[in-house]
Amino acid sequence: MAPAPLNGSEELTPLQPYQPWTEQMQPLCYWDDEPVALLVEPQAGSGWIDGRQWMSELSTAWFSLLSTALQVGAWLENHRFCGRCGAPATKLSAEFAMHCHACGHRNYPRISPCIITLVTSGEAMLLARSPRFPPGRYSTLAGFIEPGESAEEAVHREVFEEVGVHIDQLRYHQSQAWPFPHSLMFGYFAEATTRRIRIDGVEISDAAWFSPRQLPSLPPPYSISRELIETHLARWREE
Structure with a gap:
């Protein structure tokens, strides 16, 4: 390919x-x-x-x-080598699996569950930028789901950790496999109950509220982040 x-x-x-x-x-x-x-x-x-x-x-x-x-x-x-004993692993032809003939351990492709959330306040959208983004680009908030955590708990935690905003009215939208490197993104909408922003300064370098009439550079069209944004914009254009 x-x-x-x-x-x-x-x-x-x-x-x-x-x-x-x-x-x-x-x-x-x-x-x-x-x-x-x-x-x-x-x-x-x-x-x-x-x-x-x-x-x-x-x-x-x-x-x-x-x-x-x-x-x-x-x-x-x-995963060319076994993660348990270190011996070379063999690719199986009938399934996505790497098999270790030395200890019998079998490894499958890693999939890491993540949440990605568009936080809104009426028509306004809370968008943020990572230090890794191209200049001027803002996106929705996202993060990995931690062990023992539900997707909904992860939404509340990530939003508060990254921008200090409380939310409710979570609405699941759709999911997307995201290959950078092995994520499965669960897309949500959430309504803010507080509007004051407090960025973490590490994962987030800036965050702001944006109206549908004044938008920054947005994520690429193939991303679920852009899908969440466009869905929100379409809703407000209809009203």
Whole structure:
């Protein structure tokens, strides 16, 4: 899999022409009723673009396929050896699993549950920026669900930890697999009960309330963060 022109057009596809499958290839899924395999290049050339750039250059219709490929590729790279005894692990062909013949341990792709939340106050949206974001970009609040914690508890905790705001009226919207590196995002809306912002200064470098008529640079269209924002904006345009 690598970006390439689609049937001579300007549209890009991550799929390469058919070639015989080898032992190095990982069967991935079916796409348009055709089997797709992943080949991880251990030393890709400098001309290869990273996953986020793939997402920005390809149609959003490719997102689920790319998400699967990126997550499985990262898992294959990071689990070549058994995490229990350190012996080399063998990739199984019938499922996503790495098997250790030395101790019998079997490893499956890691999936880390996260919450991502658009906090609102009427029409206003609470958006924040990470120090890692491109200049001017703001997004919704997100974080990993901790051991023993429900998704709803994680929403309350993350929002308060990052911006010091209390919330209620949580509404689940939808989920999205997020391959950077292996997250499963649970998207929520929440209504603020307090508006004063107190950023943590570590994960969040700035946060502010934005009206639908005055928005900052937003996350890319393939992200669930953008989906939450656009859903809120559409609701207020209708009213």
